Amino acid sequence: xxxxxxxxxxxxxxxxxxxxxxxxxxxxxxxxxxxxxxxxxxxxxxxxxxxxxxxxxxxxxxxxxxxxxxxxxxxxxxxxxxxxxxxxx
Numbered sequence: 001x002x003x004x005x006x007x008x009x010x011x012x013x014x015x016x017x018x019x020x021x022x023x024x025x026x027x028x029x030x031x032x033x034x035x036x037x038x039x040x041x042x043x044x045x046x047x048x049x050x051x052x053x054x055x056x057x058x059x060x061x062x063x064x065x066x067x068x069x070x071x072x073x074x075x076x077x078x079x080x081x082x083x084x085x086x087x088x089x
Contacts, residue, residue: 002011009021019026 002014003009004011004019004021004024004026006024006026007019007022009019011019011026017025017027
């Protein structure tokens with residue numbers, strides 16, 4: 001199995017001269033023995049920190065919760081009025 005000399009991605013089809021991982025020309029391919037395989041890179045972006053790292057979780061917005069409950073209550077009330085109106089008409 002051959003690997004890209006730039007990004008160390010596996011070359012699945014050796015007839016294609018372009019790496020599927022990084023898009024570079026791989027005419028000078030490397031074999032598995034020429035690459036240090038234990039570099040710790042597993043193909044995921046684990047080395048990037050999330051944008052909210054170190055942020056404390058904020059309190060719940062009580063005004064927003066009250067407004068959501070109010071909207072749900074009004075919707076339920078409208079549905080009940082419609083059902084009662086349909087039963088008696």
